[in-house]
Amino acid sequence: MKRILITAEKDQAEVVFNELQNSGLDCLSLPLEKYRYSVDPEQEDSLLQAVDSFRFVIYGGMRNARYFLRWMEEKKMRELMRRKIHLVMHRPEADLLEKEGIPAIQPRQDASPIDLMEFLLRISVSGKTLYPCAEHASEEMPGLLQELEMPVAEFTVCKPVQMNKKKLEQKRKSVQQNPPDAVLFHSRGSVVRTQTAFPDLDLNEKVLVSASAGVTQKMYEENLSADYQAEGSWNSVLRILRDQC
DSSP: OOEEEEOSOTTTTHHHHHHHTTSSOEEEEOOOOOEEEOOOHHHHHHHHHSGGGEEEEEESSHHHHHHHHHHHHHTTOHHHHTTSEEEESSHHHHHHHHHTTOOEEOSSTTOOHHHHHHHHHHSSOOOEEEEEEETTOOOHHHHHHHHTTOOEEEEEEEEEOOOOHHHHHHHHHHHHHSOOSEEEEOSHHHHHHHHHHOTTOOGGGSEEEESSHHHHHHHHHTTOOOSEEOOSSHHHHHHHHHHHO
16 A cells, blocks of 8 residues: 655645545655744735725635635625636535625536636637735746736735644654655645655656646756646646556
8 A cells, every 4th residue: 555645734735635545555644834824914905995806716626725714704895896707626615605695606517727728718708817826825826827918916815834843843753753755745835845844755757746737847947857747736646646656
């Protein structure tokens, strides 16, 4: 049985964790990310002044959706935001938004940032995109929109919480006691976080799985090579973990 190290939050990678429980793979879940609600005041002022100029809201994951919903509640913006076109890649985010009365569009069942881009290019509606995100986030979607000269504004709704030394040592001990055969890099940020958290883990001896082309590029910058590359969605990651690991 192969053991796969996954450092994403379980809330973020819900699809993968639920399905791996029914497979022959051993998931070593050691989240290296923790966030708390936090809004950038300058971004908030800019958003409130220009809120009518936004036509779309795109969510890169459950975390971003959850914290943006909290902001909408605090600012009593739900009814106004319901008039926007809300786009998601994963069903859990759509379910969360729709439970709160906000219709959400998932372009396809196994959606990726490219799928959302293609959807935006196909429809005849123009307008600016709002992208809720974490502080200092490094996500693919805003960059893709900028490359196509489509107006987008990132809006910080949460910030990372530093992991205390005791918890980090516990995670390092877990890796030593249960050495993984493969490592999943689910985001660009996870590449550096994994190297920093587990300096004794020889990644060149492991099967390395990249969640997307952007993650693969970041791995290349860190002198790492992806053995397998998914298509940017959790379901595509799951297929590779099942079929190749």
